[in-house]
Amino acid sequence: MRPTYRDRRRWCGWLVALSQLTVLYWLLVGAALAEPPEDPYRSPMWHYNLARYLGEAADIRHSDRVVLKVPHFAEDATQVPLTVDLSAFEHEVAEVVTWIDLNPVPHLFTLRPEAAEVRTVALNFRIQQASTVRAAVRDEQGRWHVGSAHVEAAGGGCTAPSATASNPDWAASFGQLRGALFSPAGGLAGARLKAQLMHPMDSGMVSHIPRFHIEHLELRGASDQGRLASMSLSESASENPLFVFDLEHDGKEDGITLWMRDNGGNVFESRLGG
Incomplete structure (x- = not known):
């Protein structure tokens, strides 16, 4: 028995409804996959900064392989040490982004x-107030692995005047670059700059003091000047x-050229090692 016109319309309607449900399902699945994990530190800037620095649809997860070392309390809010240790990170490092939430x-x-x-x-x-600090590492597949730590602070580090610029002789030491290339202890491979x-x-x-800071840094092979790594910096970096x-x-035996440029167009360069 041949299907009637009414039967064909009914089947078409079911097919349209099924396709719409399929599209809705995958949209919901995609939204669930793109939803970042909850922040254990409950920072009010967690979602905003993730979208700002990593992207709206970034694939994000917390990771204890991204080791972020900061002091529990910032004794000097203008000079807070930060170390991102990736020695236990099992993926290729494509990019590292760090920020201070508040x-x-x-x-x-x-x-x-x-x-490299x-x-x-x-x-x-610098730290302006007690805040959670983040280090996000993008692997070779585009996934972001985030390490976090909290720093207590009395604050004011971002709005404190530079001690260097307050010295009347600061221009005499401006641009002095000192450094060295070391071999790691214990016979480990690589080098420390x-x-x-x-x-x-x-x-x-x-x-009355305009923004004036290093905004770009490059590590280059000393022999061929091929770029090994590049870094962009913002106003939260400390003076000196x-x-x-x-x-x-x-080619690490040949040494490394450290090259920097500030937002005033000043260039600083030094060859280390070799």
């Missing part, structure tokens, strides 16, 4: 390894920044 400018730095494997990066930062630049790193949050990198790359 700072006026939360972003601290974004690091992108290129021809970076296992540790350390830098001091440690360098400090004399720079006021003004945050722009002090009256001290950088520490543990990394492994080909």
Whole structure:
């Protein structure tokens, strides 16, 4: 018996309804997958900063393999040490983003390894009030692994005037770059770069003092000047920044060139090791 016109319309209606339900199902599944995990520190800026720095639809998970080392209490709110230890991270590191949730400018730095494997990066930062600090690491598949830690602080670090710039002789030491390349203890592979630049790193949050800070850094192979890693910095970085990198790359016997540029167009460069 041939189906009637009414039967065909009924079947078409069912097919349309089924396709709509299928689309709705996958939309709901996609939304559930994109929903970030809850923040154990219950920071009010958790969701906002994730979307701002990692993207609205980022695949995010907490990870104890991203080890974020900060003091429990910031004795000096203008100089708070931070170390991101990735020695136990089992994936390839494609990008590292760090931020301080409650700072006026939360972003601290974004690091992108290129021809080097970076296992540790350390830098001091300013903190405006007690806050949770984050380090998010993107792996080779685009997934973000987040390590978090909380720092208690009396605050005011972002709006405190630079001690360097208040020295009448600060211009004489401005731009001095001191550093060295070390072999890690215990016979481990790789190298440790440690360098400090004399720079006021003004945050722009002090009256009549404009923003003036290092905004870009590159590590380059000393022999071929090929880029090993690059870093962008924001106003939360401390004055006279001290950088520490543990990394492994080909040609490490030749040394590394450290190159930096501030937002005033000043360039600072030094060859370390080799």
